[in-house]
Amino acid sequence: MPFASPSEFVKTNVIAVQDYSVLCARAIAALFSPPLYLGDIFSQMDAIGFGSLPITILAGFFTGCVLALQSATSLQQFGAISMTGRLVSLSMMKELGPVLTGLMVSGRNASGMASELGSMKVTEQIDAMRALGVDPIRKLVLPRVSATVFMLFFLTILSDAVGVAGGGLVSVFMLGLNGTSYFHSTYRALVYGDVVQGMMKPIFFGFIISTVGCYFGMSTKGGTQGVGKATTQGVGVSSGVMLVVDFLISRLTIGIFGR
């Protein structure tokens, strides 16, 4: 395989970032002008939101369980086992809930978006849609982006809740902690800044997952092999960008709220 020249490599990536930015801008602009395909938005909400519910709940619940189990062992050494609830709720709410839910949704839906739109692209269905007077950004991209942003927010809340519940079950039935004390400490641990941080992340993550998945789908080239490549890239890039943005949001909110 020949090596690409550095200038070609830079040009290709700069153009990709430019195309991605244009796609994002057009998707956002389409939200504020008719026609809005509400039927497609609800259909995507069903596929992305309710479709991801089992895996999200499963991941959230067992993460909470493991978190309680692992942290209790360490906290016990300092005689602070009663802090288990506090640790579980802060970890779930600020970091693990949003990130794990994002990764689950990315693996399930960024790949789905990239492969679905990619297949449409290579079979000229996207061009046919444009030739029939319909804007594919409005018809295909906007419903996926709006549905992912909206549903990831609620999926994250659910994941946080079942995570805390899972931690509670482990704490009560396996570690012998007092249930009331556990849930009281989880509640008392959280302050406004933590909730804002935890609720802000899924909005950004949802946007990244859906726009990156759609971008790779819409820019697919080269038949079925291209569709496979777009799918892999969609998941890989969206997960990577999501983790970078996670760090930036954490740093920003720590700067603002001091924790």
Add this chain to the structure above:
Amino acid sequence: MADEQQQRQDGPVLELKDVSITFDRDKVLNGVSFVVQPGETRVLLGPAGGGKSVLMKLVNGLIKPDTGSIKVFGQEITTMTEAQLFEMRRRVGMVFQESALFDSMNVEDNVAYRLNEEGTATEEAHKRVQEALDFVELGKAITKFPAELSGGMRRRVSIARAIITKPDLILYDSPTGGLDPITSTTIVQLVVKQRDVSHTTALMITHRLQDAFVLATHRFDTDKNEMQPIPDHGVDENTKFLVLNGGKIVFDGSTLELTHSEDPWLKSYLS
């Protein structure tokens, strides 16, 4: 509106001037210029990879040229926004090389796609879909999905989708490509029928010379509902040819001019 009507009747439907486009440093089209008059059927011939499909997409504004001017219905489309292009495309029907039917929709929804987008009443849309499907003799396939159709049937559905809004210009991108000779003749018959019954201006790409000459030497007999050879070896005057090779136009003229051309490359291509 009056100007638009005037434009429909008077000026050329399609006018390309010095159009060039490059992909990955390969000049796919190089200084292409030609004009298509109202009612004309222009057949685009040439070897594979000569830029024919790219030219078709340029004409419908699906891609933009690097240089040159493209006027459709008298309007410059190279400087249009996507929203303006959607307006222009309302008057253009396009049949894609591989049909490009929406595989998650049945035949009725595919054919009615544009009508549904325009908010046409369900009953009216159904009636017009049935008419369009009857035109392509596929009325019974209305509930089927694209995966259940043969290649030829998919092309016919694609033609029905293109003609349902009675466009002023139809673009056929290799409608007979990859089909057997009998099915190809059925598709060419539909193109001839559309040309002679609706008198719609058309641009058609084909790799099959025999299809191109059938188009030029036949007319549609509405009484017998079939395609007939034009008597006395006549040719249809509204059917003209354009031959592309290596991104350049090597021939632009009538059927007789093409068959009597002394150009060595053209003679070898036609033989």
